[in-house]
Amino acid sequence: MTMGTPSAATGDLHWAHTLLAKLSAVLFVLFCIIGLTAFSIGRYATDMYHQELTQRLNLDIAEHIAADQPLMQNGQPNLAALKDLAHYAMVINPTTEIYLLDPTGKVLGHALPEASVQVDTVQLAPIVAFISGSADLPLLGQDPRNPDKQKVFSAAPIVEQGQLQGYLYTILGGKFYDNLSVSVQDSYVLTISSTAIVVAVVFGFLAGIAIFHLLTRRLRRLTRYVEVFQRGDFSEPFNPPLSNARHSDEINALMLAFKAMATRINHQYTALKELDRNRRELITNISHDLRTPLVSVQGYLETVIIKHDSLNDSEKLTYLKKALRHGKRLRKLIAELFELSRLDSNSLQPKIEQFHLLELLQDLAQDFTYQASRRNIRLSVLPPSGEFCVYADIAMIQRVLENLIENALRYTPRGGWVKVLLEEDDQQVSVHITDSGCGITSHDIPKIFDRFYRGSRLGAKDTGTGLGLAIVKRILDLHHTPIQVKSAPDRGTAFTFSLPSQLAAH
Structure with missing residues (x-):
């Protein structure tokens, strides 16, 4: 379907029901009334003129x-x-x-x-x-x-x-005059006058129809464009021809208003299609991510049951630990799905309060120390001292920091480092989480905050759920603060966001 061919649209509207027909009918009645009024006034004026002339002469x-x-x-x-x-x-x-x-x-x-x-x-x-x-x-x-x-x-x-x-x-006008007046009702002069009035009315009516036809031409063209737009899939742009007149009229204003509305519909339609595509992709990803650990848990448990007599205690423990690991991953995935759903529903709003951001980071660093040391990764928080007071929801910001630090540790190879740096000015405290990991390609950076998107981290073994960064983005959106990403393959990654400081909050 092409919006440039409105003539292909054939309306079901009968001509008698069109605006032109209604205007023509009103014009016809108006001209008939004007004609009859003019004829009556003319006859009355002529009669009065004749009577005055007769009286003055006599x-x-x-x-x-x-x-x-x-x-x-x-x-x-x-x-x-x-x-x-x-x-x-x-x-x-x-x-x-x-x-x-x-x-x-x-x-x-x-x-x-x-x-x-x-x-x-x-x-x-x-x-x-x-x-x-x-x-x-x-x-x-x-x-x-x-x-x-x-x-x-x-x-x-x-x-x-x-x-x-x-x-x-x-x-001065007796019975003889009355009889004579009746006899000349159909005289040449009256016939000519009546005919002239009828011709003038018909000519005016036809001229009025022609003028209305020209005036409503753009309106009919707009109607055809609207019909074409309605019968399409709302994905084509709506571009009706606008008048080149220096001063636009109501029809031009109507065209512009409908064009703006059609553009908005196009954008909303595109957004709905994208939303539907994301929904389908989300369902597919959820199904896959839930099925994979569930099948693994079921497989390991069935193996222990079926081969119970042939397995020794060490082998049984190995299978049970693997089943437990996949079970924990499944529980984490479900918990993050539930958390993200609550964040998206707007039922969970930040509870803003003042807290010391550095103390929170130091506590989190201690929680991740064991995981970092197992992989020989240096985890540091800088500067080592200071208050760095901010206003935010402490539980939500803790979740953001946990996800970002965990994400950095996951994609940093053994022997690498992860740094959390705080910088403060008069308005805000900036948080920089930097790692020496495998980095992110420029193609993947715009998509890393999408749900279940893991990208193609070079040389990294991805064991995450694909929801961590999506939760981070949603929480920071609720705090009305953006998050920036800088990365390059084999050069590490840096995430940066800011929170209002105590001075800015006052």
């Missing part, structure tokens, strides 16, 4: 009609003159309808069919506002033929001998 028509002939005589309506004027006005403008009102708004006369007039009284407030000139145009008034509908009008007061006798009320 602003004084009622006044001119009222001045042409007397419409009130002795307080009575002159219906004949009203009909003549209405006929004359309708010839000039068929949409005009004329009504004669008394001062209370009651309809006194008109030139229309009686059945067509639906109300007897017209609201006077718009008429008074129109005559006063205080209202903004278009000003709408009640249509007697359609009381539920407001229309533009012209009005003039009828005055006789200084007394208000009524009003001439002229509707």
Whole structure:
């Protein structure tokens, strides 16, 4: 699997469920709403414009009609003159309808069919506002033929001998206008306007889809990379293409975040594989190291039992001593496995206290004196006097020193030497354990602290468990202090670590 070929990934996601489809649907609904709103506002604005224009053009028509002939005589309506004027006005403008009102708004006369007039009284407030000139145009008034509908009008007061006798009320868009308006709903202008709005909405929608397609292209590409990464074994690096834009956007930030997460997953996956490999190797080593002394003990004991009558006491003692030696080795291995397990589980934490490191080393040197003298190895602790106070867990540090000294004695040939040197400064006490043994190759040095790793000590007969240095490393890790190793074949080995001194602890 190669992360460089994301096009090989085919998602199971249906197009209708993609982000692009959802954005397109939202955009379509939005453009439809915008189109309908624009169409409605356009029609309303056009209608209001037409009404205002009509009212302004006919602003004084009622006044001119009222001045042409007397419409009130002795307080009575002159219906004949009203009909003549209405006929004359309708010839000039068929949409005009004329009504004669008394001062209370009651309809006194008109030139229309009686059945067509639906109300007897017209609201006077718009008429008074129109005559006063205080209202903004278009000003709408009640249509007697359609009381539920407001229309533009012209009005003039009828005055006789200084007394208000009524009003001439002229509707500028009457029934004829309504019928004509309905008949031209599908006219060329409305069709062109509607078509233009629909075309603009469709064009905007398609342009929006194209823009969304471009904007979500990197997101779709990231999705394909994620699918490829998911279907792989998490071992390949995740390298999505990043934008060359000077200012990165959210998609770039998402790519970088996922890249960081994928890198972390890769590292964790590699670490888990290494951990699994180490676990398998550990089980194999434990099985081998436990089986070898156990088989030896069983073999020696069976030999004594089977050949009991043919062996003399000296031979029996020899076999029993060998069985005992392998039994002790088995017990030591089990004890060290248990100790290392406790150290790894973090259930065992250092109990920090002050103690004299030199006194501890001198006691340990006495314990190893017999083992060193048997092999003619000089074991020395330098300097011979001083306090060298440190802060650490005394039992754990004793275990570290025991393992390192025992390890040095094991790999030092007869006639060699092992030295333990202490050096103190204002902050810490350094411990150097040096031997004249066979040394360690540069290939083995990075691995000597691994469990059951014995390496290839030149000319050395390894009788250890392979856990001593692993225990040393774990204890010093718990004390947050590193350990250094310097060695070369046939030139010996030096282990060095440091512990905080009394001055540093304060």
